[in-house]
């Protein structure tokens with residue numbers, strides 16, 4: 522496991538790319554840290570004791586396997602294929618993000634790191650990181666844009682309760698992109714004892730591969746669960762897509778089977794105008810190198826990252842992971858979007874039909890799935906990944922769907938307090 526040995530084993534860097542996407546475009550001083558991570562990741566990937574420890578945490582701490590649930594009422598409403606829901610929402614801390622956090626935090630400990638930093642948008646990645654750091658005895662610092670801190674305050678509150686320090690990011694649009702920049706800057710200054718626990722399948726190599734692998738537990742479980750209850754594979758998979766971790770983890774075990782249709786749903790926001798959505802694959806998709814990797818980003822003519830908007834903080838991001846960028850080019854994954862309003866209606870529909878409160882991010886997948894369900898026959902099977910649960914979105918949903926009563930309740934609470 523010496524550095525020079527590793528270099529000899531990897532004379533070229535093609536393993537860091539998906540087609541032309543990915544790579545490792547970072548300042549020189551980050552290279553040793555990323556190489557150390559790469560060596561550690563590929564070593565522990567094959568290490569039985571590590572995998573058993575991870576498996577134990579997945580089962581007994583996070584509550585895996587998460588259910589694969591036949592949504593009978595949603596199926597009726599969709600008037601097409603049979604719809605199943607993969608309930609990542611039932612993970613400890615409320616979303617798929619913990620799948621990656623458990624893997625990376627364990628890896629950080631094996632690498633002898635005592636501190637973990639992370640960026641967060643919706644707060645789900647931050648919350649999972651704070652919780653797992655509390656459990657594993659790691660110091661935790663979370664970078665979060667000020668705008669996201671305001672709109673996802675319940676998660677800020679819970680992260681602090683778990684002992685994490687929250688660093689408000691006041692730069693740029695004060696959202697996820699700015700939190701990533703701030704975390705990277707901090708990491709460069711604290712490389713010795715700190716692991717940067719990146720929250721999606723993007724960034725410089727090895728993150729896109731490592732995060733995808735840790736998230737692939739979603740797709741692997743779906744495959745096994747569906748084999749048991751339906752004795753077959755699915756026909757259609759639908760997931761929302763921000764940076765790409767829940768979608769690539771869900772799709773990955775099925776990629777080679779070309780008969781299975783894969784749909785990734787982006788945030789259509791308030792409309793197609795600049796700054797009003799987070800659609801990377803719109804009319805004129807642009808590629809560039811941002812935050813350490815080559816991929817598709819929402820850029821202006823000069824290659825500058827443009828502001829984004831989504832009602833869901835977790836999809837409010839200008840970039841997408843390099844593997845999904847490649848799968849867009851090859852046509853293997855179909856990308857489309859739904860608007861804020863459609864997502865809010867998906868949120869209500871899942872509550873009304875199935876009594877399940879999805880995260881607003883996942884509500885994008887629900888809304889889109891219902892649009893296309895009718896294109897498939899009753900014999901076909903669709904699985905929607907419910908990447909997270911919606912408690913964190915209480916105040917956004919309250920404002921959009923029931924403002925008057927909530928205002929009354931909050932005023933009364935304030936007066937009583």
Ligand SMILES: Cc1ncc(COP(=O)(O)O)c(C=O)c1O
Nearest residue numbers: 645763764765766767835908909
């Ligand atoms: C519940 C939930 N779903 C989806 C996402 C989008 O991220 P990704 O595309 O990496 O799965 C987030 C991000 O915070 C999230 O919290």
